Amino acid sequence: MGWDWTDAGDIRRRLDQGADPEAWSGGRPLHRAAVFGSPEVVTELAGRVEDVDALENDVTALWEAVVSKKPDNARALAAAGADPWRELIGGWSPGRLSLAGPTPDLFDVPAGQQLNTGERTAAEEAARLLGALGSFYYEGTGLACVTGIDAAEAVRRLEATPVPDGAIEELLEDPYAYDEDMEVIGVTSVPGGCVVTQPWGDAPQMPGVLTRLSRGTVCYGLYANPKSGNQGSIARDGAITGGDLHPGGGAQEGDTPEEVLDAYPYQYNAVAYSCAFTGLRLSDARAVVGPPDLWVQLPQRDYWSH
Known part of the structure; x- marks a missing residue:
């Protein structure tokens, strides 16, 4: 039976019984939880891994939470020590990328990390277009x-x-x-x-x-x-x-x-x-x-x- 990434009690029990917090079905549990799990599960796993910013497919769990638009999971990872400003794909960090999405207030933004004019314009048009099209x-x-x-x-x-x-x-x-x-x-x-x-x-x-x-x-x-x-x-x-x-x-x-x-x-x-x-x-x-x-x-x- 697979892991339920939203059930903190079940995940905690599995880990206490010896499940590896660093590996699950060929991937990293923290990355899976960042996308599919609850903030409670993310927090539990983040407290058990050696490196909360370990990479899978060249990105961190925090990157996965941001691009999957899971802000509560992203906040849980940041609270556990994940670095929002670590540069990853294309030189973007999870923090800067979040500024172009639906939760630009996700992290405190240090000087020099703001979007430039072109990036901000692209982000604003994306929000407008997605709203105009709606879901269908x-x-x-x-x-x-x-x-x-x-x-x-x-x-x-x-x-x-x-x-x-x-x-x-x-x-x-x-x-x-x-x-x-x-x-x-x-x-x-x-x-x-x-x-x-x-x-x-x-x-x-x-x-x-x-x-x-x-x-x-x-x-x-x-x-x-x-x-x-x-x-x-x-x-x-x-x-x-x-x-x-x-x-x-x-x-x-x-x-x-x-x-x-x-x-x-x-x-x-x-x-x-x-x-x-x-x-x-x-x-x-x-x-x-x-x-x-x-x-x-x-x-x-x-x-x-x-």
């Missing part, structure tokens, strides 16, 4: 977020044709009924560009769609694959320049400072990340979940070989 179900959705062109220009580039209202109503009743429905997409103008959506499939992020949309600009494609998770790709000026990406997955070892800041606010929110990557400033989720400005049908062609 998007598993199975395909998106293309495009900088600097509106819906009409996107339709022109794709050589798509409008779908009659009556046909759309029938399609939305069962979008999986006919193969040709997989070629129908929604297109919406938003501040900063446009969004191409298909709430039931991956058409917007097919390479042939992204390359056509991205001529002279940049496009981020997302497919929220129900089986394998979020899949991202980047197209710039008509060419695919990034693939097999994991939007909303958080910062990774080797990320630049800019990439860490881009990833942190949007962890677990692939749609918001995709919009932010291309500078789209949506005011609500309509461009993603519908109804879009236009429903159009793509012409038949091989979109997977570009």
